[in-house]
Amino acid sequence: MPDTQQLENFVTQVRRDIVRQVHKVNSGHPGGSLGCAEFFSALYQEVMEHNNNFSMDGIGEDLFFLSNGHISPVFYSVLARSGYFPIEELNTFRLINSRLQGHPTTHEGLPGIRIASGSLGQGMSVAIGAAEAKKLNKDSHLVYTLHGDGELQEGQNWEAIMYASAKKVDNLISTIDLNGQQIDGSTEQVLPMGNLKAKFQAFGWEVVEIKEGNNLTEVLAGLKEAKSRTGKGKPVCVLMTTVMGHGVDFMMHTHKWHGVAPNDEQLEEALSQNPETLGDY
Amino acid sequence: MKKYTNTGNKDTRSGFGEGLAALGKINQNVVALCADLTGSLKMDEFKNNHPERFFQIGIAEANMIGIAAGMTIGGKIPFTGTFANFSTGRVYDQIRQSVAYSDKNVKICASHAGLTLGEDGATHQILEDIGLMKMLPGMTVINTCDFNQTKAATIAIADHHGPVYLRFGRPKVANFTAEDQKFEIGKALNLTEGKDVTIIATGHLVWEALQAAEQLEEKGISAEVINIHTIKPLDEAAILRSVKKTGCVVTAEEHNFLGGLGESVARTLTMNHPTPQEFVATKDTFGESGTPEQLMEKYGLNAEAIVKASEKVIGRK
Numbered sequence: 001m002p003d004t005q006q007l008e009n010f011v012t013q014v015r016r017d018i019v020r021q022v023h024k025v026n027s028g029h030p031g032g033s034l035g036c037a038e039f040f041s042a043l044y045q046e047v048m049e050h051n052n053n054f055s056m057d058g059i060g061e062d063l064f065f066l067s068n069g070h071i072s073p074v075f076y077s078v079l080a081r082s083g084y085f086p087i088e089e090l091n092t093f094r095l096i097n098s099r100l101q102g103h104p105t106t107h108e109g110l111p112g113i114r115i116a117s118g119s120l121g122q123g124m125s126v127a128i129g130a131a132e133a134k135k136l137n138k139d140s141h142l143v144y145t146l147h148g149d150g151e152l153q154e155g156q157n158w159e160a161i162m163y164a165s166a167k168k169v170d171n172l173i174s175t176i177d178l179n180g181q182q183i184d185g186s187t188e189q190v191l192p193m194g195n196l197k198a199k200f201q202a203f204g205w206e207v208v209e210i211k212e213g214n215n216l217t218e219v220l221a222g223l224k225e226a227k228s229r230t231g232k233g234k235p236v237c238v239l240m241t242t243v244m245g246h247g248v249d250f251m252m253h254t255h256k257w258h259g260v261a262p263n264d265e266q267l268e269e270a271l272s273q274n275p276e277t278l279g280d281y
Numbered sequence: 282m283k284k285y286t287n288t289g290n291k292d293t294r295s296g297f298g299e300g301l302a303a304l305g306k307i308n309q310n311v312v313a314l315c316a317d318l319t320g321s322l323k324m325d326e327f328k329n330n331h332p333e334r335f336f337q338i339g340i341a342e343a344n345m346i347g348i349a350a351g352m353t354i355g356g357k358i359p360f361t362g363t364f365a366n367f368s369t370g371r372v373y374d375q376i377r378q379s380v381a382y383s384d385k386n387v388k389i390c391a392s393h394a395g396l397t398l399g400e401d402g403a404t405h406q407i408l409e410d411i412g413l414m415k416m417l418p419g420m421t422v423i424n425t426c427d428f429n430q431t432k433a434a435t436i437a438i439a440d441h442h443g444p445v446y447l448r449f450g451r452p453k454v455a456n457f458t459a460e461d462q463k464f465e466i467g468k469a470l471n472l473t474e475g476k477d478v479t480i481i482a483t484g485h486l487v488w489e490a491l492q493a494a495e496q497l498e499e500k501g502i503s504a505e506v507i508n509i510h511t512i513k514p515l516d517e518a519a520i521l522r523s524v525k526k527t528g529c530v531v532t533a534e535e536h537n538f539l540g541g542l543g544e545s546v547a548r549t550l551t552m553n554h555p556t557p558q559e560f561v562a563t564k565d566t567f568g569e570s571g572t573p574e575q576l577m578e579k580y581g582l583n584a585e586a587i588v589k590a591s592e593k594v595i596g597r598k
Contacts, residue, residue: 057356065351106383114354116383119374125344126379129351129359132336136312137355156375159344166339 007216009277010081011041015247016274017077017281021093023267028094028102031257032148033074035179035242038219040078043144047223052083054111062141063130065115067123068148068177069103070259075112076100080281084112087281121154123147124174128164131172142230145174150182153191158203164235165204173226175238177213181255197239206236213242247274282473282498285457285491291428293449293485294392298323300435301360301390305331308358308439314349315362316342321451322362322392342367343375349387350379358386358439364398365391365448366407369414380444381417388438389414390447394424395484395535396563396580397573398451406568412540414446415513421466422513424448424534424542426487428456430510433464441466450535452573454485458508469516471523475505478591479523482533483509483542486561486582490533493587504591512542517549524550529557529594533587538562557597559590 014037022028044050048062066075073093080087085099092098099110103118115126123145131143151157164172176196184190193199200207206229210222219240226236244258245251248270251262262270304311305327313327314336328335338345342363349359361368368391369376380387396406415422421443425431431449438445472487473494482490487508494504505523509516524530530550532543543560550556563580577583 056354058354059356063354115350115385116378119378122343122347122375122379125347125375126351126354128344129348130354131351132348133352133355133357136334136357139355156343156347159339159341160347163338163341163344163348167336 004216007041007045010045011037011216012274013276013278014041014074014077014081016271016276017090018073019248019262019267019270020280021073021076021090022261024091025094026261028073028261029070029259030073030261031181031244031251031255032068032071032177032179034248034251035214035244035246036071036074036146036177037247038214038216039146039175039240040074042216042219042223044078044082046220047227048144049141054084056114058114058130059137059139060141062144063114064144065123065127065130066104066117066146068120068146068151069117072100072102072104075104079112081278085110090281120148120151121156124157124160127172127174128160128169131169134171142227143172145172147174147176149176149178149180149193150187150190152176152193152196161200161203161205168233169235170231170233172235173230173238174235175240178239178241179244181244181258183255183258185255200237204234206234208236208238210238210240213240214246249273282475282494282503285472287455287457287488289456290453291456292451292453293425293428293431294321294451295323296425296428296431297390297392297435297447297449298326300432302326302330304436304439305334310356310358311360311439312336312352312357313360313362314338314345316340316345316367318363322390324362342372346372346375346387347379350383350385353385353387358388360388360390362390362392364405365394365410366405369410369446370407373413377417381420384419385444386442388445388447390435392449393451394448395450396568396576396582397535399573399576400570402570403567408537408563408568409540410448411512411534411536411542415545419443420513421445421511423466423511424484425510426484426508427454427458429458429460429462430464433462434510437464437466448484450485455488457488467511467514467516469519470508470510471519472506472508473504475503476527477503478595479505479507479527479530480533480587480591481507481509481520481530481542481546483512484535486533486535489582489584490587492584493591496584496588497591502591502595509542512545515545515549517553520546520549521553524556525554528598531559531561531587531590531594533561535582536562537565539565557594559594561586561590
């Protein structure tokens, strides 16, 4: 189990990987990826019990589903650096013939990916199915998901949220990335979603809050707390407040870097704010 | 000409229900999901025998497709059940991304296809579903003709790894195929031998095609009837073999002529052996309320329509 400093180093390297991937092909989604670097690193390096020897069925291990697939740069970086595929393959992000498609897919056989995502709002249903299969298989491992906050505007989520509590899917931990931003502006401007904590609780979920989703210690504590609430008849929601673009000052607190790549100069500035730790690919 | 006997009208959805119940006993990985239409889909026997493997999703088809996709990850073989409209058009993107593109082993089982669900009218009568499903890469599309074939197909698709769309209907229709048949995905069945016209039919229009062939025989026209239960992958060799002999073709389906079996046949012929073709299908229209028989007649989907189309296409040779 890595200590917090090692994990901090991991996070910093992931941030470098994110901006370098996106810069190289001048496309991709750096903002949301940067904001979730701590979450992914904590999940794959410390929280989840998972086999690096990938098998699709995932029997006997914890599973993770990324519902907001556009933050693939952070997912790819963490998967590669957790041993799922060669780190150098990050060089092929969004290139033709690559396994690292713009949005994650099983179609090209990339280890670590169990479902395609990109068209929003589908991941929680898939995770519920995987969680139900675990119960049928008498597999006590957990299923984790991540969703954007704007993504909750998709109605399918609420079908899934209603189902999960009604059917006591209590081996599921769904994290909502509350970065308050979406493509056309802030979530408050585009479509305010009101009190999400009250909504999840009203739907019968356990709710854990991580107020500083870019503070590694808080993320680890919040996920540990979430884990402790599983197995008690209710699904668990983690409301995690993050800052979009965190770690690169000019990308923070704005929706403008949702799907825009940095130019050469901006890349250098971003990298200087995140010095190399584990080695660039 | 070989004659077929109707052993008594039965609904194809009950064939699905019996097939699913049989599967429940022989394959522990089979799970069933339903969106509040258990009775309509005849899934009660499976549900009663295997409550732990039956998942009532509620009126939430998008969620149902996603859950089914997720269950395959744990090695399950999910069969989803709802009406054809809610199995396809309503959840197209969920099927596209979470099932087809993700290569998931989900069996999408759709009852009440086409016009013949009858009185409920056009909101429930999808005539576009074959087209929607056949356009998805990797999707197998099956439209069975009677009770026995639907039961056999239901059992067979559990052993096929990959997404399948299985389409059947509500009304009681002629049951004329063998009770003990082995269902082979992608294999066309030649029902009658003929030399003047090939009639390629799918679903319960296969029985109408057989009736049409008898009427044509009385007029001295020899029709070769082919039962296409699998629209994708299409048995192109069987179609070409027959059409090269007869020189013309009628396709018959309870579906829009845009995007259905007829178009798949037309593409095959255009690329390999251009041949005059007539379409017995709905012509870019929605349905309406009525009895199944009234609707089949009004929209030109019965034996009489097939006879007319056959005479017309022979004249175009």
